[in-house]
Amino acid sequence: MAQSRRMAGSALLLLLLLVATEMGATTVKVAEARDCLSQSHKFKGTCLSSSNCAAVCRTENFPDGQCHTQNLARKCFCKRVC
Template sequence: MALSRRMAASTLLLLVLLVATEMGATTTKVAEARDCLSQSFKFKGACLSSSNCAGVCRTENFPDGECHRQHLERKCFCKKPC
């Protein structure tokens, strides 16, 4: 009788541990911020430096900007969180 009680207690403990680890393994999804891009109206010429592009974008009330290739040309695109 004592052996079956120990076996039942051990099985119950193992089951509780398995359930606890499954509950702890759930992943939390974090929403990622997306950036909206808009081609700069004030930037002139080929965009060779993202820091220059960002500076021009700040004059257009955007927090940041970066160079992107579009149809064989490098253009300045301003970006902000959507």
Template sequence: MALSRRMAASTLLLLVLLVATEMGATTTKTAEARDCLSQSHKFKGACLSSSNCAGVCRTENFPDGECHTQHFERKCFCKRVC
């Protein structure tokens, strides 16, 4: 009788641990990369094409660039992962 109670208690404990680890795995959050923007120093004029902006940003050692409206003007902002 004592052996079956121990077996039942051990099985119940194992089941609770299994459920707890599964619940923890589904609520784990992953970190998302953030983009940092810096206004281009070399881009001249209004930014009308993000591909032109990205090309200028690559000359400034940034991997990408895009046009943004700032104070009613379209400006080129260089972008990289922070």
């Protein structure tokens, strides 16, 4: 009889820990950073390769760059976290 009480107590403790863990996980809010884009001033021509665009953007003190279509033309846009 004493062993079944210990087993029931252990099961109850495990259940409470599981519920507390799940409740804590649902109340955590994560903020995601936005990316700001700026058209490159040094990139010339049609942007066909995002790696080339990123290399030019690094010369403009941006960490990254990507090709985007704007007005039916592919242009290089430099990107950084706002």
